Amino acid sequence: MHTIGETAEMLGISAHTLRYYEKEQIITPARDASGDRRYNDSHIQWLQFVIKLKETQMPIVTIKKYAALFLEGDHTTLDRLSLLEEHRLSIQNQIETLKTVDEMLEHKIEFYKEFIVKQK
Template identity: 40%
Template sequence: MEDMTGTGTDKRSYSISEVVALTGLTAHTLRWYERIGLMPHVDRSHTGQRRFSDRDLDWLAFVGKLRLTGMPVADMVRYAELLRAGESTFEERQELLEATRRDVISRIAELHDTLAVLDHKIEFYAGARRAPERHSVR
């Protein structure tokens, strides 16, 4: 997953429509990723059509995880640039991922608090439905 150069020995290649079907991303998003440097070095067929490799699919899966963390696109592009720059950027990449991890942990804590509030309200309504009517007519 670390190597995103597209220069590996992948035997299988995928058209943009196949990648759309496999990833759930749109063709527009894939082209945008390429344009902003998040998905560089996509191979082309002899007719100029994009051809994605298994390595590209692995990279897109990783980018999808970064998106789920809430990492800003600019940081994802920075990570991709650092990755392309090579091993000398290990420390900076690690720092970027650690900062993202801290953000995720903070969001998880916020979500746990939110879940507790929802659980409390759900229990209140469930209890209210089970409670006997106080003003029943006999």
């Protein structure tokens, strides 16, 4: 079991973020006899997934919905699958946009490099 500080450091996020996730019911850490939060390996794995979802622009409200569906049980499997497939499509669109922008930037960079060489 890990403290909130240890968990935050392991994940590269702040303790404030962990408290926020708890407030939003995205995670429910265990509590020790003193009432301090404790995170186990399962919590860490879940939080790693949540962080990746956030990094790929999934809104907190959607992550919260996914977490609630998970807690409801196996009868929500189709809903969770649908939510993740929708997000995957969004990521694939992001990738295509990034590829297009990268190509545009490459052309601009080459143009400027050639222009600078010609000026010398």
